[in-house]
Amino acid sequence: MDVIAESKSKVIHERDERRKQTVPIQSPEERDRLVRAFHPDYKKEEYHKIQTGPNAGERTVREVAELLESDSPVPADLDLTPQYRVDVLVVGGGGAGATAALTAKALGADVLLVTKLRMGDSNTVMAQGGMQVAITEDDSPVTHFFDTLRGGHLKNDPKLLKVLVEEGPKAAQWLIGLGVLFDRDESGNLKTKKGGGSTKPRLLTCSDYTGLEIMRVLKDEVLNQRIPILEFSPVVELLTDPDGRCSGAVLKNMDNDQFIVVEAKSVILATGGSGRLHIEGFPTSNHYGATGDALVLAYRTGAKLAHADTFQYHPTGAVFPEQLAGALVTEGIRSDGGHLVNRNGKRFVNELDTRDVVAASIIRECAEGRGVKTPAGRVGVWLDIPMIDLLLGEGNITKRFPAMVRQFERYGIDIRKEPVLIYPTLHYQNGGVAIDTDGQSQTQGLFVAGEASGGLHGRNRLMGNSLLDLIVFGKRAGAAAAQRAKSVPAGKLTLSHVTRFQKELEKNGIKPKRIAPIILPDYVRRAEIMPAAAAKQ
Amino acid sequence: MTERVHESTIGAQSRMITVEIMGRPYSVPDGLTMLRAMWYTGHEVVRGAGCLGGFCGACAATYRTKDDVRLRNTLACQMLVEDGMSFFLNFSYYPNRKSIYDLDQISDPKQELFKIYPEASLCRNCNACTEACPQGIDVRDGVWKAVFGDFQKVSEMFMDCVMCGQCIPVCIADIAPNHVALYASRAHGARLTAPPQNLTRRVDEIRSGKYTDEWKKILSMSEEELKAAGQPSK
Numbered sequence: 001m002d003v004i005a006e007s008k009s010k011v012i013h014e015r016d017e018r019r020k021q022t023v024p025i026q027s028p029e030e031r032d033r034l035v036r037a038f039h040p041d042y043k044k045e046e047y048h049k050i051q052t053g054p055n056a057g058e059r060t061v062r063e064v065a066e067l068l069e070s071d072s073p074v075p076a077d078l079d080l081t082p083q084y085r086v087d088v089l090v091v092g093g094g095g096a097g098a099t100a101a102l103t104a105k106a107l108g109a110d111v112l113l114v115t116k117l118r119m120g121d122s123n124t125v126m127a128q129g130g131m132q133v134a135i136t137e138d139d140s141p142v143t144h145f146f147d148t149l150r151g152g153h154l155k156n157d158p159k160l161l162k163v164l165v166e167e168g169p170k171a172a173q174w175l176i177g178l179g180v181l182f183d184r185d186e187s188g189n190l191k192t193k194k195g196g197g198s199t200k201p202r203l204l205t206c207s208d209y210t211g212l213e214i215m216r217v218l219k220d221e222v223l224n225q226r227i228p229i230l231e232f233s234p235v236v237e238l239l240t241d242p243d244g245r246c247s248g249a250v251l252k253n254m255d256n257d258q259f260i261v262v263e264a265k266s267v268i269l270a271t272g273g274s275g276r277l278h279i280e281g282f283p284t285s286n287h288y289g290a291t292g293d294a295l296v297l298a299y300r301t302g303a304k305l306a307h308a309d310t311f312q313y314h315p316t317g318a319v320f321p322e323q324l325a326g327a328l329v330t331e332g333i334r335s336d337g338g339h340l341v342n343r344n345g346k347r348f349v350n351e352l353d354t355r356d357v358v359a360a361s362i363i364r365e366c367a368e369g370r371g372v373k374t375p376a377g378r379v380g381v382w383l384d385i386p387m388i389d390l391l392l393g394e395g396n397i398t399k400r401f402p403a404m405v406r407q408f409e410r411y412g413i414d415i416r417k418e419p420v421l422i423y424p425t426l427h428y429q430n431g432g433v434a435i436d437t438d439g440q441s442q443t444q445g446l447f448v449a450g451e452a453s454g455g456l457h458g459r460n461r462l463m464g465n466s467l468l469d470l471i472v473f474g475k476r477a478g479a480a481a482a483q484r485a486k487s488v489p490a491g492k493l494t495l496s497h498v499t500r501f502q503k504e505l506e507k508n509g510i511k512p513k514r515i516a517p518i519i520l521p522d523y524v525r526r527a528e529i530m531p532a533a534a535a536k537q
Numbered sequence: 538m539t540e541r542v543h544e545s546t547i548g549a550q551s552r553m554i555t556v557e558i559m560g561r562p563y564s565v566p567d568g569l570t571m572l573r574a575m576w577y578t579g580h581e582v583v584r585g586a587g588c589l590g591g592f593c594g595a596c597a598a599t600y601r602t603k604d605d606v607r608l609r610n611t612l613a614c615q616m617l618v619e620d621g622m623s624f625f626l627n628f629s630y631y632p633n634r635k636s637i638y639d640l641d642q643i644s645d646p647k648q649e650l651f652k653i654y655p656e657a658s659l660c661r662n663c664n665a666c667t668e669a670c671p672q673g674i675d676v677r678d679g680v681w682k683a684v685f686g687d688f689q690k691v692s693e694m695f696m697d698c699v700m701c702g703q704c705i706p707v708c709i710a711d712i713a714p715n716h717v718a719l720y721a722s723r724a725h726g727a728r729l730t731a732p733p734q735n736l737t738r739r740v741d742e743i744r745s746g747k748y749t750d751e752w753k754k755i756l757s758m759s760e761e762e763l764k765a766a767g768q769p770s771k
Contacts, residue, residue, distance in 0.1 A: 117586075120593060125588050125592040126593075133736075135738075135739045141748055142751050146767035149767050154764055154767075158758075159756065166748070169736055173736060173740055176733070179725070179726035179727035181692055181696075181725070182733075184733065189733050189735040189736075190736055209697065220719055224639065232583065254583050255583075281541040282541075283541070287587060287588040288589050323573075325547055376542075376548075403591075406591075406673075410617075523576040523582075524579055524580070
């Protein structure tokens, strides 16, 4: 504890010095070197070659490779008589799913929304930083485009990206029309904040409850539109017709373990990301059900994945108190002037560089002995939150970050007074199922929206683009799915793509290590991990 | 990366304490959250866990501590267990009525509250809703503010609301306060606040094709050209 206290006092004492200092953004070459040396995406020994399916030959992390080359939880002889017949099946109850469902419904489609947890229990609710929309006078969709492209290391699909930035303002308008209360300035204009990797301030916020506010409203509207919802009913396999087009899905009722068969002319996967796979052993900021289901479901139907080897480690995950390990400390803190400080009280990176660069620099500080060890054995660097009140005036932390204040207060830490210890946490799946501008995957009839999709963000998502992604592409996928449902008949329901995939696995000599989708992470304690003290009792 | 700590033991201290989960006593390490204590004691949690970050309200739980007579509500993903505590996940699946409304069709949003949630004006000031709120919101006051038409204040007061629904079953006037507040907040944003001019201006610019030529150029660029074009000006 002494080391912590001593280091903490250095953080406090060097504040005046640090205030005067500007840490320059590094050159593209320096940033590239840093990321390659320290970012988890470049840890070669964690990467395995995918041997089966549309991405065969590419490399990804072991956890994802095992997920893709897994066994199906659905028996091949399952009776596929549908209990539900709908135009559009939306899978996922977060922001993308809700938006897609509302859009499809507004176009006259008969929609069913199914979700693993409750409607709204998602990563969307936890999004604190804000939503990027280029609205200020000296900003433009084009500037937003280039900021995102730089953040994504130029690997973003330019067509998707153009749609994102150009439809952003309309997406914000749509949300405001539903009653979302973005922060305003005195003249009634939307307030904007600057996010990491962005050259202009363009984050729209609802204090630090942006995602919660959006999700609360979207869920309420889904209920107002009387869209039927099946909760605790994740999709465990997609269904295809004899020509390989997606024609429905098999769900599992988690209360009684029974399968539910749904026939649908279009299926939209909006199942979010994969943080609960704990890639490379990282703790995660993700919700309980973030197990990468879309990746494996779509992959088995033959849909290609884009950038399935890159993940976002959010620079500032809490490491102390231990109970909050992995929980997010919003980037908004850095947007408003919070400093990242090492054990010696020194800044080491421009806090508003892109997330991959900031995360890599924190990992470097810790790897080279300039981190602070917590009593539980984790290591981290300081995020000096009180700096915000020094810069902007007393009371600003309370006003701008009520959720953060509340979260740490529960553990007796007053973030208005003291810095907190952080380390990168597994936050976002940069890639996912490859889509076109309608959210259509390579499998006909199968649409994907939000974090589950891939291509838009390139190799590193710019902060604030995720909330925008799920609205813009949720709408796109919802509209295209409804359109398709008008023009095609319902397809035959088969599991033939699963059989085909399993034969391919066999041919490649792969013995699946797991059954997937895995639905929920296994957190129940087993005997072998029981501490000796507890075992004796 | 350090060896990952098993999720059910994150935060575990060496001291063992006794807690009661759904009436059954268990010995667990001090320092666990309620949810981790459930995993630690072998409970498969399906309903009762959501975002795990204190934002979704799925893990609403009711507990009592050793020498207290009072039942309190909390979020099980955030709350630490303590010796002698008794708790259960209450799931919060209250089948309360959620009114269906179309914000675009309402002529007077403040008056409409009395049609959408007529019971809102029947609050008897018992304050049970405020006592039940794990987020510390002054729920009772919010209901009154909604009734008196101060929708802006309601929206500010309920920005922390995770819709866990703990305020619903305790209301002796059959109000669902969180839904009343959500209506007031949405109506305030959608109907009682002027559209932001900076946003409207940008939407109009895009619609008028201001950026069309630039996009044509950009979408025909090679990766190298994009890289050069995208260097931020100092």
